[in-house]
Amino acid sequence: MTAFCDLHHVPYRICGKIVLATDKEEMPRLHALYQRGLANGLTDLQMLGPEEIREREPHAAGVAAVYVPQEGIVDFHKVAQALVQEITLRGGVVRCSSRVERLKQSVRWQIISETGEDEADFLINCAGLHSDRVSRLAGNHDRTQIVPFRGEYYRLRPERDYLVRNLIYPVPDPKFPFLGVHFTRQIDGCVEAGPNAVLAFAREGYRYADINLKDLIESLTYGGFWRFLLRYPSICWDEFYRSCRKELFCHSLQRLVPEIQVDDLGPGGAGVRAQALSPSGELLQDFYFIRQPHALHVVNAPSPAATASLAIADEIIDRMKDAFNP
Template sequence: MTTSAARTTPLRPGASVAVIGAGLVGLATALKLARARPDLRIAVLEKEPRVASHQSTHNSGVLHAGLYYTPGSRKARLAVDGIRQMTAFCREHGVRHQICGKVVVAVDDAEIPRLRALLDRGTANGLRGLRWLSAAELREIEPHAAGVAAVRVPEEGIVDYRGVADAMLGELQALGAEVVTGAGVRALARREGAWQVETARGDRRAEFLVNCAGLQSDRVARMAGARTDARVVPFRGEYFVLRPERASLVKHLIYPVPDPSFPFLGVHFTRMIDGRVECGPNAVLALAREGYRKRDVRVGDVADALTFPGLWRFVARYPRVTWSELRRSASKPLFAASLRRLLPELREDDLLPGGSGVRAMAMSRDGALLQDFEFAATEGALHVINAPSPAATASLAIGDEIVRELGCAPAALHTTQMTG
């Protein structure tokens, strides 16, 4: 699944393009295509009644700057470019956002070497204004956080991703693109140099497909004949929120130092754009790809996950973590205890039920999580196989990447996007 294989003959003038999936990545891709090539006939096909109904708006609402990612990786490059583009887009369209910064906290001396490595990574990735904090300096920024040291990341922030999606939708419609909701794709067939797309709202014809289907991306790719061993395994992240009278415990964003033996980032505190403070998430297998409640079960999705050997190899690789996450999902006291590592003053009764999200974790057959953005190609189609966090933040930059793959020159929405 290499991007070199995905390069195609440039789209002919007036070509029809169908983008499958109207999450932030799909909307941003369509928007960048419409800006770069006004001659294209673009249709975005979304199975839900409203755009951005899943991962795009079921997340922590953070603008990620690219601190954690391997220097030179596509993820690192797109995160740094993406946050600057996204910030500029929000300014341009009046979308609520705040560049409040975050602190990544080492709770003991054993975490100091990993924290210094993060600082080096962020510097190599081009983040601006990174600062090492002593314990006393940390308390000046986050008085209730516990740590022996921290790294301040001033470029990170929070945003209303629903507002972003609605602004993208408005721009697309103004540019003449068609966005069709309730149009889940049921079948794909390549005939006479074009795709016949069977949807819940009738059949369509498109010369080129871009698959940005998120939680369903692997299924759409296989429907189109893509050969990929990756499987989307859905993990539900569950959150609590702080009681309003205790929200002052968190000023901005408080994150842990990632544990390299742990496949997920770990619980953290996020002050949301609406003023609430979210705490979490954990990570447990979801029993439906779009199952936000514990009781949400889709038999086909469960069978798809449990018959995939990669899931069992993942569990064998991380047995302690798997069991710990399941226990924490069932126990508010355990969840609170994990949060107290960063915020010792937190009490169990400070936590109110919050929302949840489901992440499309692309997994290989050997049980490894795919860490970087990955594309795959079939004739007349490009598939976004893996778009992990920070895909929401980086969606406009991902759109540029896809536009380049299709042989079109990316068009900046505004010159300030690259300098914001």
Template sequence: MYDYAVIGGGIVGLAAAIAVGKRYPTARIVVLEKEQTWASHQTGNNSGVIHSGIYYKPGSYKAQFCREGNRSMVEFCQQHNIAHEVCGKVIVATEQHELPILENLYQRGLANGLKVNQLSAQQVKEIEPHVQCLAGLRVPSTGIVDYKQVCQKYVEIFQAQAGELRLNTQVQKITSRSDYTVLETNNGTFETRFVINCAGLHSDRIARLTKANPEAKIVPFRGEYYELKPEKRYLVNSLIYPVPNPAFPFLGVHFTRMIDGTVHAGPNAVLSFKREGYHKTDFNLRDLTEVMTYSGFWKLAAKHASEGLQEMVRSYSKTAFVRSLQRLIPEVTEADVIPTHAGVRAQALRPDGQLVDDFLLVSSQNALHVCNAPSPAATSSLEIGKAIASKIPEQSLLASSDCCLVTTNS
């Protein structure tokens, strides 16, 4: 019998396991991961950015955890000699109508307790000489790291805590008893007093296996990237972002210098026909049917039809994709970029068509479910882990905390 079973071996699941182990050092804890390796999905395919927290609504989980997570992630990397760099980033306005949005973003950064500098076009050029813009912001606390390396260190720390790790172990059925839960997997049965669901792209399905209702469904959005050819990497010094469209829930195509020195450009945001669909041809009938029969998706699609069409065009047209890049760096050409990896964002969507814009923690009998943890979850992972541990008493009763915690027995 385990005291706690964590479902999902991405960066949030591993961070939660560490945090719970620290809070309850005598507890017996197991992490169950269906893949052959840790951090195989969202964590292992993200852009490697240590985010600052400038974009998020003041007072939200994202704003709080990202700001604190930026600090704790950098300290963690320093402590464990993990390659990282606090390089900062610029956010630039390239059209007149973006200037008021840039000002609002500046005020939000200040409200979130961040150091943010307003820049003229010439000051932007002093940082990123190849960028053409009208004005910009510099966020010096943004950094870069390889989150797979971070996860490997999390694994080592959890093992040192005497935690158990099980790869190739997919949870297929969950049966709740009065004081414990039975997890049936392809690799044996596990009994636990408490379940911590960090299953990412499948978190809503795991929640429903426990009879919990997260009141949202995961809709997978694939983000596709190009990479600058080595001889063109000089065009980007650090990270270059556009002003985000306030009507569209993604940050827009941007340039990111990775910790290995490569420079990635993207992503777009298109519906994936498979929850783990990293290629245009990936398809899963169950996954697609769930989306196509979900009223929330069609309400979202109707609201953002124009933006969604542009994203699809960028997915299939390199010319259109590069045109978006040229808004930031005009001298980039189609010959300068080559396709590289894609990632899939596990985005929770409500039945009314509203995207869940904060981390979503849902409680049920003897379980806690992390049902929305897209970016900046990697940056925030240590803080999310602490929050999970703080909400789980030794008894299998979860005390409700605030409006971001949904309690359900249905």
């Protein structure tokens, strides 16, 4: 990704990240994360004590942290624009606002969209929030379903964004389905705080007011969704309650940066996770591919799939080649 950004003059900054343990109970998980990073080939990882944490992030408080020097931030709009430019230069076409509505497979795929018809030898479905539906259009009967979870953010007021230098993340806890709120400095200099995770009432439900009855009924009548709720009742309720109460959101952020106050948090944006849930109520944490003759469906591509998009593309191409030369 950094090589691609260099080539296309896309602004990015390798600023490093700290993953912060705020109490001793988190230490075994922090150590495990450190070991996994080393096993995955990350060099120069550092375990930090409280003093070293303060050197990197003077306003963060924790008992220990892992410093990951390879982490960075990028202007992803510009990455997407550069990808479009590259595709176009190589003779491809990017067609926006053109929903795929039907798929037929005979000798080749026939792809019928809002703006016309196309043919293809191989179909790759990366339709994010609608990837399960597109997979069903292609004749798959996999019962995994996308349930949209909105992630809401606040932005630190500019006069207080000195409280965060770069990226401050909590230690992931496998007991919880979502990572938890954290701080991310953006390439434009502002600091985002979030995201939480609340059920969105539409697949593109960026606000509570965005309601799509078809999407909502589909989520509420899916057994996997209710099994998920039964598995994590208090977490789901806490996430919803925190979404409605800014002071609770602030309280969660104070675990990482105790000086943060409610008044430091200005309005931010929101994103919707295209989260695949299995029929048994399990939240899929990894990539989920469905293979079909001459088609590949990417039905779950969780974060950091944007950062890893070029590596995922390599994986997709390898799988496509395998399909042609089994």
